[in-house]
Amino acid sequence: xxxxxxxxxxxxxxxxxxxxxxxxxxxxxxxxxxxxxxxxxxxxxxxxxxxxxxxxxxxxxxxxxxxxxxxxxxxxxxxxxxxxxxxxxxxxxxxxxxxxxxxxxxxxxxxxxxxxxxxxxxxxxxxxxxxxxxxxxxxxxxxxxxxxxxxxxxxxxxxxxxxxxxxxxxxxxxxxxxxxxxxx
Numbered sequence: 146x147x148x149x150x151x152x153x154x155x156x157x158x159x160x161x162x163x164x165x166x167x168x169x170x171x172x173x174x175x176x177x178x179x180x181x182x183x184x185x186x187x188x189x190x191x192x193x194x195x196x197x198x199x200x201x202x203x204x205x206x207x208x209x210x211x212x213x214x215x216x217x218x219x220x221x222x223x224x225x226x227x228x229x230x231x232x233x234x235x236x237x238x239x240x241x242x243x244x245x246x247x248x249x250x251x252x253x254x255x256x257x258x259x260x261x262x263x264x265x266x267x268x269x270x271x272x273x274x275x276x277x278x279x280x281x282x283x284x285x286x287x288x289x290x291x292x293x294x295x296x297x298x299x300x301x302x303x304x305x306x307x308x309x310x311x312x313x314x315x316x317x318x319x320x321x322x323x324x325x326x327x328x329x
Contacts, residue, residue, distance in 0.1 A: 160199055162189040164210050168249045175253065177207070211254060214247055215263055222267045226274045234317050241313030244305060251305050261302055269294040293324075 166188035170180060180203050186193045200206040221240040225233070244251060254260040272290050297320065304316050 156199070159189075159191060159195055160209075162191060163196065163199065163206060164250075165189070167206060167210060168253070171253050172249050177203075210250065214250060214254070215260075217243060218264070219267055222271050225271050234321050237320060238314050238317040241301075241304075241316055244301065245309065245313050248305060248309060255302070255305065261298060264301065265294055265298045268297050272297075 163185060166185050167180065170184055170188055171177070182193050182196050182203060185203070185206070186196050189196075196206075200209065218240070221236075221243055225236045225240065251260060269290060272293055276290070300316070300320060304311065308316070
């Protein structure tokens with residue numbers, strides 16, 4: 146049997162259905178060891194054979210979902226390194242919108258300790274890159290990269306954990322205000 150192509154619409158749809166099923170199941174019961182292929186396939190409305198066409202096992206599914214989300218977060222943060230494309234606040238809002246859309250799975254990643262450190266490294270790279278682009282304009286007494294990064298990660302992690310009643314636009318505006326327009 147041949148493996149389905151990654152960009153085949155059926156493959157994309159099936160993978161999305163499995164991802165949604167996993168998120169839904171983990172929202173009901175956050176214990177990963179309680180997941181079974183049968184539960185995931187039933188929740189997705191697909192069969193186990195389809196599951197095994199796409200994934201080796203549950204760990205492979207979770208890894209692919211996690212890597213996909215972290216890759217997209219990385220892309221959104223990389224986009225922020227190019228300040229000429231869109232206004233900074235709009236780019237930050239787009240990143241926060243993405244995080245909001247995936248908030249349920251991000252809660253799971255937080256519990257698995259896979260989000261905070263990756264987010265820290267990505268945001269640190271962003272701040273370093275943006276500072277390098279304006280090195281001649283930086284004041285002599287600016288906040289250390291690690292401190293600035295930790296504060297941004299702290300805000301985002303708090304928002305994901307407890308502050309989602311605030312919109313991504315509101316959080317982006319607050320970050321902008323806190324850092325007086327230049328948040329890098």
